[in-house]
Amino acid sequence: MEEGVLFEITAENLETGMRGYPVGFCPTSYVDPIKGLHYMGKPISELALKTPEEVIFLLYYGKEPEHHDLVHFKKELASRAKVSKEVLDQIRTLPRKGHPMKLFASALLTEGMLEGKNDYKEDCLNIIAKIPTIIATLINHHAGWGESKPSDPKLGYIENFVNMLNLPQEKTEDLIFAMKLFNILHYDHGGGNLSTFVGKAVASGLEDMYGSLSAAISALAGPRHGRANQDCLEFVQKMQKELGDSATASQIESYLKKMIEKKELVFGFGHAVLRVEDPRATIFYNVAQKEYPNHPLVKLALNLRIAGVKVLSENPKISDPYPNVDAISGITLIAAGFPYPEYFTVLFGMSRTVGIARQIVYERQEARGGKGTPLVRPKYFYIGSLELSG
Numbered sequence: 001m002e003e004g005v006l007f008e009i010t011a012e013n014l015e016t017g018m019r020g021y022p023v024g025f026c027p028t029s030y031v032d033p034i035k036g037l038h039y040m041g042k043p044i045s046e047l048a049l050k051t052p053e054e055v056i057f058l059l060y061y062g063k064e065p066e067h068h069d070l071v072h073f074k075k076e077l078a079s080r081a082k083v084s085k086e087v088l089d090q091i092r093t094l095p096r097k098g099h100p101m102k103l104f105a106s107a108l109l110t111e112g113m114l115e116g117k118n119d120y121k122e123d124c125l126n127i128i129a130k131i132p133t134i135i136a137t138l139i140n141h142h143a144g145w146g147e148s149k150p151s152d153p154k155l156g157y158i159e160n161f162v163n164m165l166n167l168p169q170e171k172t173e174d175l176i177f178a179m180k181l182f183n184i185l186h187y188d189h190g191g192g193n194l195s196t197f198v199g200k201a202v203a204s205g206l207e208d209m210y211g212s213l214s215a216a217i218s219a220l221a222g223p224r225h226g227r228a229n230q231d232c233l234e235f236v237q238k239m240q241k242e243l244g245d246s247a248t249a250s251q252i253e254s255y256l257k258k259m260i261e262k263k264e265l266v267f268g269f270g271h272a273v274l275r276v277e278d279p280r281a282t283i284f285y286n287v288a289q290k291e292y293p294n295h296p297l298v299k300l301a302l303n304l305r306i307a308g309v310k311v312l313s314e315n316p317k318i319s320d321p322y323p324n325v326d327a328i329s330g331i332t333l334i335a336a337g338f339p340y341p342e343y344f345t346v347l348f349g350m351s352r353t354v355g356i357a358r359q360i361v362y363e364r365q366e367a368r369g370g371k372g373t374p375l376v377r378p379k380y381f382y383i384g385s386l387e388l389s390g
């Protein structure tokens, strides 16, 4: 190989989703195949129990906040949090029958049209500050729960979000804890996950922050990416229906083997980068096991954690037979008092907006000595006279 060439692309590397090809630098986070997710070099396990504001500060400024930084940052977010009535009214006119991720993508475009500043840095902080109100309004509207309570950022980033949701049932401290954890664990996942890559690619054409984020949210909406958390929950519920609440690990093992024979997909296992149990999943499993050991879905998820690895490890073609975050994130939310799987991906997107927006700021205004990265424009080979299958 020539000097300076990282690796050569051969025909076998094409049509593989660019899996693992280096394309740039990420300023916020990386995912080690064995040690998992790190924000600014810190393992996610060290950050999971901090406050959302502390972790957002870390991702935005690249360092952990001192006490006075945090006080100032909370005020900064609060001063940017108001979403105009015009935007909220527009969200409340969106059709309620589509998947809420479609409403999310539309709401971002509306926010950009009516309140965008056409400045990536300003819009990054603005959207981070406003997203809890936008998402609470969207969920309340889509679920038919009525108008949101007014935003009160003084309550705290996630406390305010939960307060604005008009849930039919009581909102407990457990729910706030689980929502905070979910929010922090999903902010960022390196530079190459589909939604982040798409957001940055769209921004490379100099589309503004909101259009870029809207595209990123559409990328997150697919079942192979963000919607896997909803699909995984539905998979465990189906298993619950078929095997009952007290299915053992060995019953689940036979169930999974039959699924694999029928070429059905086992949800919640495997990851593009990870080669161990996702450390975010481990954090959720620990919380679920400690706080909700008797919840039927938690019990099933814990047995599935064992059975899934056993069955999938038997297949040499599977490079990562371990649970990913989706295997338990939604079940923890349900156990904590949010039994609404349709909104799991929306909560993922509300969180991931932080990392995507920050990475867009890097690529547009900081990369290459401030010049920014060029327009994304990969090459495709013309297939010519080759016979296309299918």
Ligand code: MLT
Residues within 6 Å of the ligand: 188, 189, 192, 193, 194, 272, 273, 325
């Ligand atoms: C994740 O959070 O696991 C992702 O966004 C998926 C990925 O990293 O490709």
